[in-house]
Amino acid sequence: MLNRRFAILTFVFFSSFWLSPLACAQSDPLPSWNDGATKSAITEFIARVTTEGGSNYVAPAERIAVFDNDGTLWSEQPVYFQFAFAIDRVKAMAPEHPEWKDSEPFRSIFAGDVKGALASGKKGVAEIMAVTHAGMTTDAFAGTVRDWIATARHPKFARPYDELIYQPMVELLAYLRANGFKTFIVSGGGVEFMRPWVENAYGIPPEQVVGTSGMVTYELNGDKPVLKKEAKIEFIDDGPGKPVGINRFIGRRPIFAAGNSDGDLQMLQWTTLNDGPRFALIVHHTDAEREFSYDRESQVGKLDKALDEAPGRGWTVVDMKSDWKTVYPAAKQ
Amino acid sequence: MLNRRFAILTFVFFSSFWLSPLACAQSDPLPSWNDGATKSAITEFIARVTTEGGSNYVAPAERIAVFDNDGTLWSEQPVYFQFAFAIDRVKAMAPEHPEWKDSEPFRSIFAGDVKGALASGKKGVAEIMAVTHAGMTTDAFAGTVRDWIATARHPKFARPYDELIYQPMVELLAYLRANGFKTFIVSGGGVEFMRPWVENAYGIPPEQVVGTSGMVTYELNGDKPVLKKEAKIEFIDDGPGKPVGINRFIGRRPIFAAGNSDGDLQMLQWTTLNDGPRFALIVHHTDAEREFSYDRESQVGKLDKALDEAPGRGWTVVDMKSDWKTVYPAAKQ
Structure with missing residues (x-):
């Protein structure tokens, strides 16, 4: 036992000298992204906006990043x-x-x-x-x-739904936060449906989740106040509602946005069509084997106009099949 | 010149040894609050919720503090x-x-x-x-x-409006943040009216401001997206709307709330009528000389029901005249 522990300690100690190329590979902030143009576009943007004194430097308070959820941070097929x-x-x-x-x-x-x-x-x-x-x-x-x-378990993968989050995007969120960004979800999904689990899944706290919401009313029953959910939509955070939701809930214009469907089009426009350094990412579902393959004709997560607009706007399109080394995190057990 | 600089350096150096009682007084996080029951109630609460291992310890992520603005963080007379x-x-x-x-x-x-x-x-x-x-x-x-x-200048004080913020409350906000709290404004005032100046005044960023809002619509004019303000109220963040706004924008139940009028009543109830350590503060405007004196009969900032409810609920009522050493910060110039 002692010998084995000693051997491990020795290995750990020497590996820091001898295995430095491996050490470098391990310190890659985006290990689930294959090297290539997409990954480089992300890391180069982050380097530009965080380089003090550089012409593209952005103060930390203005480093707002917004992410759609369904199809961008976790899967959305066969149904939301x-x-x-x-x-x-x-x-x-x-x-x-x-x-x-x-x-x-x-x-x-x-x-x-x-x-x-x-x-x-x-x-x-x-x-x-x-x-x-x-x-x-x-x-x-x-x-x-x-x-x-x-x-609950997903019908195709037989895994809990919160394990069907995209490992590369979880890494991207953490990478942005490590570089002074504040990360928000801006989703067409229900805000009350997301808040109970997104903090654990993505490291995004409830107060940084913007979503579709229903009317809620306050009641004081004796000494017990409650908020009751009513069957009436209050706000639809989709399409042109996304920049509206960003303005209402965040009050700053993001410099980084990620989406995957036409419901994100206006959010990507609002984020990028402005002065200063801006970045938009579209997750293109091209991987029928490891996830799902769909875009222009899909009932869920239709990606058509935004895909057409991407090249002209300089938006980065992620090819899931070739850009992502892995799709989902390893099973928890 | 050199002699004087030397004298100052010597003073600074020795003062750290000889003037330690003064040094302690200077490190008081709430120097504009007079010593007494109100100040003690605040500091004892903060000590309780931040003492690791204590029965009232609250994890930093749950340390949410909400503040009304008009009459709680800045003045509101003679008109909002x-x-x-x-x-x-x-x-x-x-x-x-x-x-x-x-x-x-x-x-x-x-x-x-x-x-x-x-x-x-x-x-x-x-x-x-x-x-x-x-x-x-x-x-x-x-x-x-x-x-x-x-x-603009205030009619009574002839000072810019953002200098008519309450110095003791600015200190309280900073004190809470220094103790791991996330501070939010939850105000009946317009969210778009507050966001441009509150970060500078209170250290509260735009994304932590909840307020009354009007409808906004998205337009893309060529390559220029804009958000247009419509003449239609979308959400009134007052009275029972305050717990609703807290739920919608923050998604966590606060453990600390401060208000000054009946419009804050439901926010104080929602914050305190729950398990675990909870704190509510009411700013009572009792100082006609340094600020204004008003409560039950006032058109602006009426404080009646909440004042009646305070003793039974254990809410701390600030007597502005006796609890605050100063009201406003020193003039900027």
């Missing part, structure tokens, strides 16, 4: 994960709602036919969202989200 | 400063609006009769706010706020 959560909630709530048995979109859900439920259109989807996302306190809702994240 | 800004803007915009000359509430404003303008009621006030706070880009509006803060 928040919709998968809603489907599971409908099933869990079914015993208290015998009246759902015979009516759409619930009947399709109980029959395991998610496409059928979606076929009920906006009205059906709105009903699913309303019954699963309203009528309870914010605390109770956060509890159902935490339970679901802990227990 | 944002209304004074709006009045000045109406006067500045008058040459482009000859039609205002003969109609209320503008006629009263031009006659120097602010009370007359206010007598036009909600409709008149809404019109004043609409013409001065909408119809321009967010950038243009921020510019008018910065210009006004730089040039």
Whole structure:
């Protein structure tokens, strides 16, 4: 035992001298990104804005970076994960709602036919969202989200949903923060759905999450104040709503933005079409084997206009298949 | 010259040995607060929540402190400063609006009769706010706020408005941050009106300001994206709206809250009526000489219900006259 410990200590001690090329490789802040133009574009931008005295230097307070979530920080196929959560909630709530048995979109859900439920259109989807996302306190809702994240499994990968986050993007977030950036999520997803788990997954605290939100009302019941979630949308943080949400919640114009769909187009425009150094990144889903492959024709995460606009605007497009060494982090157990 | 410099250096050097009681007094984090029960309540709370291993220890991430602005961090008499800004803007915009000359509430404003303008009621006030706070880009509006803060003077004190901030509260904010707190403004005032100057005044960055907001829309004009302010209220961050705003923008429940009026009542309830260590502070305006004296009957900053509720809830009430050594910071020049 002692010998083995000594051998390890010796190895650790000498490796710092002898294995310096390895040590350098290990200190790469973006180890899950393959070397190439995409990775270089990122690291060169960060070097430019953090070099004091340089013409592109940006003061730390102005280093605001915004990230879409669905399809940019975690997967979004075959359906948005928040919709998968809603489907599971409908099933869990079914015993208290015998009246759902015979009516759409619930009947399709109980029959395991998610496409059928979606076929009920906006009205059906709105009903699913309303019954699963309203009528309870914010605390109770956060509890159902935490339970679901802990227990649900993705149909293709059979892993918890919060393990289907993109390891290269988690590294990018940490790299930005290590360089003085404040990182925000700006997502079309529900803000109350994201906050319970994103801090642990991405290192982004709840107060740096901007998302779609429903109306909430305050009630004081005796000595117990609660916030109740109502079945009414308050703000849709998607498309042109993203720069609006950035202005409302952050109040500074970002210098770095990442997205993956046309819902991010206006956020990328707002971030980049301004003076000074600016950076925009689009995650292009090109990897059917390790993740999913989709863009212009997809129902979920459609990427069409933003992909056309990218070259002219100087936006960096990530080719998931060739730019990412790994997609997901290693399983936790 | 040399002798004098030597004498000063000698003094500084020896004072660290000989004048240690003075040195201690100088390291008081709240020098503008008189010693007494109010100051002790604050410092004892901070000691409790920051003592690792103590039963009341709170992890830094959960150390959220929220502050009302008008009447809590700066003065609000004789009219809310944002209304004074709006009045000045109406006067500045008058040459482009000859039609205002003969109609209320503008006629009263031009006659120097602010009370007359206010007598036009909600409709008149809404019109004043609409013409001065909408119809321009967010950038243009921020510019008018910065210009006004730089040039306008308060009628009673003849000082710039951002010098009528409360020195004891500025110290409290810094003291909280030095103890790992994240400090937020949660104000009924307009978020776009506060953000241009609060960072400099209080050390609170734009992304930590929650306030009342108007609708904003995104437009892309060629290669120039803008956000336009519309004459429509989006969110009123007052009364029961304050816990709603805290939930929407911060997403964590604060453990420390400060306010001064009934508009803060629900924020103080939401902050304190929960498990664990909690602290609420009410600034009571008792100092007619150095500031203003008002509470239950005031049109601006009415403090009635919250004052009644304070003793039973264990909220700390600041008596401005006796608790504060100074009210405002020294003039900048």
